[in-house]
Amino acid sequence: MHLSKDVDFLQRSSRSAERHANLSLFQAFCTQVRVIFALIMRETLTRYGRENIGFLWVVGEPILFCGGVAVVWTAVRPSHEHGLQMTAMVITGYIPLTMFRHALSRSTKAYEVNSSLLFHKLVTPLDIIFARTTLEVLGVLIAAIIITFGAIILGYMAPPVDWSFTYAGLFFVIFFSYGVSFIFAYLTERSDTLEKAVGVINYLSLPWTGAFVMIDWLPPQYRWILEDTSPLANAIELMRSGVFGSKVVAHYSLMYLFYTCGITFLIGLYLTLKIRPHINMS
Amino acid sequence: MIGLRCVDLTKCYNLGHKKNTVLDKVNFSVKKGEKLGILGRNGAGKSTLIKVIGGVEPITSGNIEYNMTVSWPLAFGGAFQGSLSGHDNLRFICRVYDLDYNETLDYVQGFAQLGKQFYDPVKTYSSGMHARLAFALSLAIEFDCYLIDEVIMVGDARFAQRCEDELFGKRADRTLLIVSHNMDFMRQVCDRAVLLHNKKIHESSSVDEAIYSYFSL
Numbered sequence: 001m002h003l004s005k006d007v008d009f010l011q012r013s014s015r016s017a018e019r020h021a022n023l024s025l026f027q028a029f030c031t032q033v034r035v036i037f038a039l040i041m042r043e044t045l046t047r048y049g050r051e052n053i054g055f056l057w058v059v060g061e062p063i064l065f066c067g068g069v070a071v072v073w074t075a076v077r078p079s080h081e082h083g084l085q086m087t088a089m090v091i092t093g094y095i096p097l098t099m100f101r102h103a104l105s106r107s108t109k110a111y112e113v114n115s116s117l118l119f120h121k122l123v124t125p126l127d128i129i130f131a132r133t134t135l136e137v138l139g140v141l142i143a144a145i146i147i148t149f150g151a152i153i154l155g156y157m158a159p160p161v162d163w164s165f166t167y168a169g170l171f172f173v174i175f176f177s178y179g180v181s182f183i184f185a186y187l188t189e190r191s192d193t194l195e196k197a198v199g200v201i202n203y204l205s206l207p208w209t210g211a212f213v214m215i216d217w218l219p220p221q222y223r224w225i226l227e228d229t230s231p232l233a234n235a236i237e238l239m240r241s242g243v244f245g246s247k248v249v250a251h252y253s254l255m256y257l258f259y260t261c262g263i264t265f266l267i268g269l270y271l272t273l274k275i276r277p278h279i280n281m282s
Numbered sequence: 283m284i285g286l287r288c289v290d291l292t293k294c295y296n297l298g299h300k301k302n303t304v305l306d307k308v309n310f311s312v313k314k315g316e317k318l319g320i321l322g323r324n325g326a327g328k329s330t331l332i333k334v335i336g337g338v339e340p341i342t343s344g345n346i347e348y349n350m351t352v353s354w355p356l357a358f359g360g361a362f363q364g365s366l367s368g369h370d371n372l373r374f375i376c377r378v379y380d381l382d383y384n385e386t387l388d389y390v391q392g393f394a395q396l397g398k399q400f401y402d403p404v405k406t407y408s409s410g411m412h413a414r415l416a417f418a419l420s421l422a423i424e425f426d427c428y429l430i431d432e433v434i435m436v437g438d439a440r441f442a443q444r445c446e447d448e449l450f451g452k453r454a455d456r457t458l459l460i461v462s463h464n465m466d467f468m469r470q471v472c473d474r475a476v477l478l479h480n481k482k483i484h485e486s487s488s489v490d491e492a493i494y495s496y497f498s499l
Contacts (some may be wrong), residue, residue: 014381014382015381015422015423015424016351016423016424017351017353017379017423017424017425017426018424018426020350020351020379020380021351032378034377034380035377035378036376037377038374038377038378041373041374041377042363042366042370042374045366046363046365048368049365116361116362116363117363118338119336119338119354119355119361120354120361120375120378120379121336121337121354122378122379123378237430276340277340280335280337281338
């Protein structure tokens with residue numbers, strides 16, 4: 001009885017490695033989706049384990065951070081700045097900022113620490129960095145939903161005037177985060193110096209992200225710094241134009257966002273496809 | 283029938299500005315079903331060769347032609363996430379290779395017999411337990427060729443018996459590439475052996491001859 005079960009196990013073609021060779025484009029796509037899902041599940045477990053709330057920390061971490069800052073700022077700062085609600089300003093600033101920073105800092109040396117995954121031929125560097133970034137983005141996104149609706153229900157924030165602008169802004173923040181994450185995953189793998197510098201870059205780029213100000217608050221001669229060099233500031237402006245409506249003068253360009261985020265992403269994608277020979281296997 | 287063929291296979295590592303050549307235009311082929319032993323001193327590049335064939339390390343130049351599916355290298359380190367439990371690693375493999383979870387769990391539990399420790403982090407495993415898990419998980423996927431780097435020799439008697447049944451019994455038709463310093467084992471299992479020395483593969487007419495030239499290095 002036992003033996004026959006084993007023979008059955010052996011002969012099942014569903015277990016053969018053969019079926020992962022010579023895939024059609026559609027099958028390859030399905031494989032990639034499956035691998036990325038496996039990586040996300042694995043990453044969640046490795047990072048948060050099963051202790052206390054476990055994987056809920058994916059969302060809990062950004063909630064504590066964004067929510068904490070929102071609560072503190074709401075408490076200590078005047079309720080309105082330049083005629084805008086403080087809580088809404090903090091939320092629309094900190095959520096994109098957290099998403100971007102988490103994606104960036106998690107991308108450093110992403111390949112080296114995950115090199116053991118590359119033992120499996122179905123797993124590629126693109127899958128690894130895509131899964132890693134997706135986990136960050138998803139975590140912050142769910143946290144954002146909870147915080148925003150929490151603030152709206154508690155009356156600290158008015159619902160966005162135009163949701164479509166808010167979503168569009170958020171879309172570009174996510175798009176840009178992926179691109180930057182791909183690029184830094186490559187660069188930090190190639191250069192140890194840069195890896196050390198990422199923390200500093202992350203910190204020094206804070207004002208450049210435009211998370212704390214509206215571009216319109218700046219003196220006109222300095223506005224170009226955020227308007228023309230920072231995709232993130234543009235995306236946040238777009239988001240805020242949706243949240244505050246006609247109460248703000250938003251400085252952004254959809255064309256600019258489309259091009260910069262698109263090019264950043266394409267460069268990141270290109271570099272990711274080139275990284276494999278440079279990854280040191282442990 | 284040729285299972286895989288290495289053509290002018292070269293592998294270099296870049297250490298800072300120094301280039302370290304490990305394999306220099308290696309040529310050899312493996313027939314389907316063959317049990318090939320790879321001998322060589324420490325640092326000769328045996329593990330590197332196995333990793334290159336397994337697709338883990340990129341090739342510097344040359345080519346490997348595959349005519350069969352090749353497993354990942356079964357070795358110490360690599361392939362598993364130490365902070366995850368054996369069970370989590372199994373789930374990951376199931377997802378990546380699209381295997382049925384319950385069926386695989388049954389098989390791996392039965393083969394590896396790790397009991398409760400199956401749910402402990404892999405980094406707490408002894409080398410024998412590690413080997414058992416590595417074997418069970420890779421045998422859960424039916425590869426045509428298994429790459430075995432040392433890991434087979436550390437198991438206890440029962441594990442050796444189970445390997446005997448599963449690997450050399452039921453899967454007698456599979457190709458094996460084995461790296462080991464245990465010459466008795468090599469003599470018993472392999473039907474051909476090559477010696478890796480000075481970045482080159484040296485063929486021999488028999489396993490005994492290869493072992494002889496290994497000892498006379």
